Amino acid sequence: MLDWEAIYATRAKRMGASEIRELLKLLDQPDIISFAGGIPDPALFPAADFQKAYSDILGSSEAGQALQYSVSEGYPRLREWIVQRMNARGINADIGNIFITSGSQQALDYLGKLLLSPGDTALVQWPTYLGALQAFNAYEPRYDRLDLSRNTAPEDYANAASEAGSRVKFAYLSADFANPTGECLTPMEREKLLDIADALDIAVIEDAAYRALRYDGERQQTLLAMDCARSGGIENTRTLYCGSFSKTLSPGLRVGWVCAARPVIRRLVLAKQAADLHSPTINQMAVARVAEAGFDAQAEKIIAVYRERRDAMLDSLARHMPDGVSWTRPQGGMFVWVTLPEHIDSAALLKESLKEAKVAFVPGNAFFADGSGKNHLRLSFSCSAPAAIDEGMRRLGALIGSELAAAA
Template sequence: MLDWEKIYATRTKRMGASEIRELLKLLEQPDIISFAGGIPDPALFPSEDFQEAYNDILSGPEAGQALQYSVSEGYPRLREWIVQRMRARGINADIGNIFITSGSQQGLDYLGKLLLSPGDTALVTWPTYLGALQAFNAYEPRYDKLDLSRNASPEDYAAAARDAGSRVKFAYLSADFANPSGESLTPMEREKLLDIAEALDIAVIEDAAYRALRYDGERQKTLLTMDCERNGGIENTRTLYCGSFSKTLSPGLRVGWICAATPVIKRLVLAKQAADLHSPTINQMAIARVAEKSFNEQAEKITRVYGSRRDAMLDALAKHMPAGVHWHKPEGGMFIWLTMPEHIDSAALLALSLKTAKVAFVPGNAFYADGSGGNHMRLSFSCSSPEVIEEGIGRLGALLAEQLAAAA
């Protein structure tokens, strides 16, 4: 029998199961209240609009095109719609700057493949999106902590990389409502990030998956918008904007995009051709039709619902969490990030919670490149009613109070 472990590539040692994907299985257990998966509420999907779109496509003159091979760049009508969205944000893009991916997760994988050689340094926040770490890990990078609140200079990052026999290739982060922290960059932090990237001459990967989900506060410019303003247009920028329809229209159709300078888009097209040729054409067509018809109305509907659920969770946390547990109010997104006393191990707490309180969450260490962050947890409010949120946070708060009292 073949010993597969001996012939796997070295990169497979950096591949691990997604704790979130595993926790999503708990959604099938009726006795578990899950605040784990950061997923949209299926009750809010524009299902009728999609039914109409697919019927229109398959009964009309584009039926053959919808079921056929297509261009790797993506469906032109959808890319044109995205162009108009980007231009509304001050980004002077055209269709050649838009590349369709099978969800923004595929975009992160392609960017890791395009930019990382083994040992290269990626700057990421502590914590950062678990899916980004999984995408980049396959290309064997070294990680360094991107912390815009401290006085680290570009030379500090460069020197740390040199000492490790490495060089910095890009900075990755979400500027708006980051997963998992829910935090957003201030205008000053956005400027600082671009300053650092220019000094290091590296790329910036802007993950904008949650940007449409703003509940209050002032909307900020995207990093790509600011980059265009600094450098006279998108062709002179270093920012790679990763967008998605997964949090607004449908995650199951797996449609995302990258907006960037055309030389990068051309390289990404080559990666697409080698991987899966193109994203499913019929799904792109359906997304284009639904986006044209009702994207703004859909965005308004889900922000109203998710915003009320965020408020319900904030109220429940204030009511039920014991002293020593902290969080902040995110202006958007799907998550609230809890910080507990340092002696609390959230992974052990999860195991206990599933047995006793019957509440699921994501342990914090899953979001740290170095495996730290064990005294944090991520709570998602997107799929729970205010009544379920009140019950679940009440159980979780009682369990935490017991653990803190036992350790006192």
Template structure:
């Protein structure tokens, strides 16, 4: 029998199973209250709008085009809609600045492939999106902690990379309602990030997957919009904006996009031609039709529901969590981030919670490039009704209270 381990490339050793993907299997168990999967509620999908869109496409003159090979850049009508949306947010984009991907996850993979050689440094928040680490890991990078709350001089990042025989290539983060913490960057932190990128002459990858999910507070400028203002236009920017329809219209259709200067868009097109040629044309057509007709109404509908669920979770945490546990209070997104006492390990707590309370969550260490953060955990409120959230947090609070008493 072939020893496959001898055949794999060295990058394969950096690939690991997603803890979240495994936890999503718990959604099929009716007795489990799951706060694990950060996924949209399927009851809120615009099913009828998509049914009408697919019927229109397949019964009309574009049926042949919908089922045929297409251009790698993406369906022009959908890209035009995205252009208008970007321009409304202060980004002077045109069709050549928009590239369609199979979800924003594919964009992260392509950007890692294009920019990371083995040993190169990626600056990421601590914690950061697990899917980004998985996408970048295949290209064997070194990670450094991007902490905009501390007064770290840009050259400190360059010096640390140089000592490791490395070079900083980009900074990656979500400026709005980050996964896993739910936190957003302040205007000052956004400026600081761009200052760091300018000083180091690196790219900025802005993951905007949750940006449309705002429940309160003032909408902030995107990093790309700020970069356009600072640099004089999109062609002079270093920021790559990764957008997605997964959290608003449908995750299953796998449609995302990148908005950036044309040189990087051209490179991304080459990467896609080598990978899967193009994203499914019929799905792009359907997304375009539904977005044109219903996007703002759909965003308002899901925000109303998710706001209620976020509020229910924050209230339940206040009611049931023992002293010594803290949590974030996000203005949007899908997540609340808990900080437990230093003595506690959320990964060890998970099987206890599943067995005694039937409550699932994601241990925090999954979101740290170095595997630290073991006294943190992520809760998602997107798929549970308020009364279920209240019951689940009550049970989790009881587990934490008992565990804290045991180590006291």
């Protein structure tokens, strides 16, 4: 029998299973209250709108185009709609600055492939999105902690990379409602990030997957819009904006995009030609029609529901969590980040929770590039009704309380 391990590329050792993907299997177990999957509520999908869109497309003269090979850049009508949205956000883009991907996750993979050589440094937050680490890991980088709340000088990042025989290539983060913390960068932190990127002469990958899901607070400028204003236009920017329809219209259709300067878009197109030629044309056509007909109304609908669930989770945490436990208070997105006393390992707590409390969550260490953060956990409120949220927090709070009492 062939020894597969002996012939795998070195990058294969950096590929690990997603803890979140594994936990999603629990959604099918009726006795488990799951706050694990950061997924939208399927009851809120505009299914009737998509049914009409697909029917109209396949019943029209566009059917052949919808079922045929297409250009790697993406369906022009959809790209034009995205251009209008980006322009409204202060980003002077045109269709040549837009590239369609199979979800923003594919964008992260392509950007890792494009920017990272083995040993290069990526700056990421501690914690950061697990899917980004998985996408980048295949290209064998080293990671350094991007902490905009500290006075870390740009040369400190450069020197740390140099001492490891590396160079910094990009900073990756979500400026709005980050996964897993739900937190946003302040305007000052956004400016600081761009200052660091300018000083190091590196790219900035802005993951905007949750930006449309704001429930309260003042909307902030995107990093790309700020970069455009600072640099004089999108062709002079270093920010790569990754957008998605997964959290608003449908994750299953796998439609995302990158908005960036043309030289980067041209390289991304080459990566897609080599990987999968193009994203499914019919899906792009359907998303374009549904977005044109009522994207804002769809966003308002889901925001109202998710705001209620966010409020229910924050209220339940306040009532049921024991002293010594703290959490974030997000203004949008899908997540609350919980910090436990340092001696509690959330991975061990999860095993106990699934057995005793029948509550699922994601252990915090999955979101740290160095595997730290064991006393944190992520809760998602997007798919649970307020009553289920309250019951889940009651059970989880009681379990954590018993852990604390046992350690006292």
